Amino acid sequence: MIATPYDPANSNLRSSRAVATRTLVATKAAGSPIQRYATAATASLFLVTGISGLLMFFHVGGKMFTSLHEWLGLLFVAAAALHVVRNGRGMVKLMKTARGWVLFGLTGIAAAAFIMASSGSSASNPVMDLVRAVEKAPIATVAPVLGVTVEDLAVRLRGAGVDVTGADQTFAELAAGQGTSSLRLLAAAVRPAARP
The missing domain is CATH 1.10.8 (Helicase, Ruva Protein; domain 3)
Structure with a gap:
């Protein structure tokens, strides 16, 4: 194989170096357990609570999925809190954008609407x-x-x-x-x- 001389203008070499540098920096930064496991735990628990929530919505599995969803949902909240701690700067940046305000605002409005609709109804479950x-x-x-x-x-x-x-x-x-x-x-x- 013939070695090609280094060409600083070669974008493939530049992008390979950038990837290697980012990987090295990420590896050094991921020192504490929070940094190593927060995102993975959040993603895996999100997957389980998301699937169990869908099954509950369509009334599949009954109490089995309700218990699973409730208990692992608590773990999901803890993992998400660790994820926020680990990515605090990114969260602060997101909250400074119009997109962040809109997303959090819409979520809050939807939650308030569900709570008001549930509490405002004086009729019991037929x-x-x-x-x-x-x-x-x-x-x-x-x-x-x-x-x-x-x-x-x-x-x-x-x-x-x-x-x-x-x-x-x-x-x-x-x-x-x-x-x-x-x-x-x-x-x-x-x-x-x-x-x-």
């Missing part, structure tokens, strides 16, 4: 109102709504480990007698356990 009404109703009243006989509903509840003695018992009474939640019994009533 689904939870319906669940509370079903909890207080005798199983003889609930059975036809589910499209089953009272006997079939009692069998479903017994399959969930509940001692049903009469058709006038309510889900709330049965749950209190068994030391369980009404929602668990309602779930058993709607989705009976599979038979082996």
Whole structure:
């Protein structure tokens, strides 16, 4: 291979040197654990909380993703705080730009709108109102709504480990007698356990 003489005007050599210099400076600057891990931790936790948030939005996975999202979301906040500490100068520069003001302002306005819409509503959740009404109703009243006989509903509840003695018992009474939640019994009533 024939070596080419160094040409200061050669842009490839200049850009290679610039990359090498930036890499060396970045390696020396990344000395503390905050500097080494803040951005990587923020990115990885963002990915997990972002995906779990989307799954929760589309009601996939239920409580499993809710717990994951909540706990790793706390870690994400901590990692993001470290990321801000590490990149403080950049954040200050961003806040001095019109773009930064607009982005942070729009985010704040959107958050305030959601909070006001949630707190300003005096109406309760209609689904939870319906669940509370079903909890207080005798199983003889609930059975036809589910499209089953009272006997079939009692069998479903017994399959969930509940001692049903009469058709006038309510889900709330049965749950209190068994030391369980009404929602668990309602779930058993709607989705009976599979038979082996």
